[in-house]
Amino acid sequence: MANESTSPDAQIDNASQTVKALRATLTSETTPLARRFRALFSLKHLACLQPATEDTIPAIEAIAAAFPSPSALLKHELAYCLGQTKNLHAVPSLRHVLEDKDEDSMCRHEAAEAIGALADTSSLDLLRKLRDDASEPDVVRETCEIAVDRILWETSEQRQAEKVKKSDFTSIDPAPPTALSSKEHSIPELKKTLLDTSIPLFQRYRAMFALRDLSSPPDLPTAREAVEALAEGLQDRSALFRHEIAFVFGQLSHPASIPSLVAALSNKEEASMVRHEAAEALGSLGDEEGVEDVLKKFLDDPEVVVKDSVIVALDMAEYERNGEFEYSLIPEPAAAS
Template identity: 75%
Template sequence: MTPSATDAEGVDQTVLTLRKVLVSETEPLARRFRALFSLKYLACLQPPTENTLPAIQAIAAAFASPSALLKHELAYCLGQTRNRDSVSYLQHVVKDVEEDAMCRHEAAEALGALGYPESLDILKKLRDDANELEIVRETCDIAVDRIQWENSEERKAEKLKPSDFTSIDPAPPMPLDAKEPCIPELEKTLLDTKLPLFKRYRAMFGLRDLASPPDLATAVDAVNALAKGLKDPSALFRHEVAFVFGQLCHPASIPCLTECLGDLKEAGMVRHEAAEALGSLGDEEGVEDTLKKFLDDPEQVVRDSVIVALDMAEFEKSGQVEYALVPGGNATTEVSGP
């Protein structure tokens, strides 16, 4: 059993309706994802509101689902809340050896994103367990470094480039120094497998920020540098590169994402991230047709990701403001529709 996620009296009806959609195994997966991102919106509001804890509890309630894709996304969303109430749910998932490895990895990464030192003991224990899965150990290693950085004097002294992205990332970008950011230097750090993963991730997110907006002079070179990371020996690292491409929505990433998705020997967690990244580029010519080729993929997590990606692609073409069942005046009507 997961920690209690029971409803409190007086919970807003929109939250209850969104929760009902999210936890329902009969609802289409794409619709459940839209409900999740609506709940994430509520759970991440700063300062917290009366809906914050009920939204966190609603997200956590869906960890009972058999869908690894959905559960890994739940963990990611909880990691973005900046809220201590998310910690116990994520610790439960990361410690559960019966849980899908992709979900445990995402829970560890989310604990790192939250940055609370009380998670360090659990993360260090898993990091140092030689019998633990590599993906879990690697993620815990990065999460430990991130929490330690978050609470360090070093962090206070660093000057970071303002980012176009509001996400709490597994690692901050490289700090600014007196000279202009150098893509070849960041690429060298990105690809150096002898360096700690946390440092390499910092180079990754530094390159990401040099690729946004898409018409930035450095964007294509930064995308091409990131693409080389898709050949890294670490599946965890490759999946994070694909995730970054999903954030960037840069057309220059389409060829390498398509190759990644089409490689049936690639890890499912990497291919699924490539599919969702392509979904964010759904208004680009040929992307939807590419995704549809994988609707019957041998791997469940890839099939599910393609379903969500095609829904994202439809959203990109529709001109809607938010990929969510947006809370607000008519949110309940939208959520309970066909």
């Protein structure tokens, strides 16, 4: 299987017309970025279907075929989507990105996170090597640390023994929510763990996702307090950690997160991976008053990944406003691309 996966064209002849059309859109450098993102999420939908279909492997190959793109934002999203497939066929392409030291560190981070999401035990040695390499960017080392811990947790007896609150979200996250004890979660206790830089990132991430789950749905009595606790994480010293908080806010689409997201996006000294995630999170809140106007101010941002994220975020905002069924090109006819 690994040999097949290293060739993005291996399955194209057997792909359906839908997958071929979506692949053509995704890999086209002349197609508007927002449309390529919609094609990507259409392919992700096909790649994640359970049980697997005849489109599963071709869809994974189609996503991987876009990695030569110069867009760091797109490549980062490709890696994320591959990590959600629950299919180890994606691993060789992800390892290639992770091992390429000339690749943007944001893309390498996402590849490491995706390998962790896939719980690929065969990649543990690589992840540990990069985790322990002081010459690697912090964002890569920290992500590899979390990925190692996630894989070990996923394959442990501890996982079987833990009681974890069922989440409203179907995403495969970098860490599971903090396990439930004999009592319900306490927001102050979770917040204390979230902000404690002396403990492993994996444990802090677990608190993060537990707080996320206490923030959904938005009318939950705990929602605002949990969102406000998460917002304090945007002051953390780790750009990776701040970026994940912004990602969680994008999942939640809670209006209480808007001020902290606007502050992160507006801070030109902030890491671009954090600003980009803040922009996309604001896109998910596009139907809230004033959000689109804020995003439009950054359409000419000097950071390409931020500018590109704003383009995608505004497209997401339009989708939210129009009440479209899914952020994708499906169920449009395949010939449309």
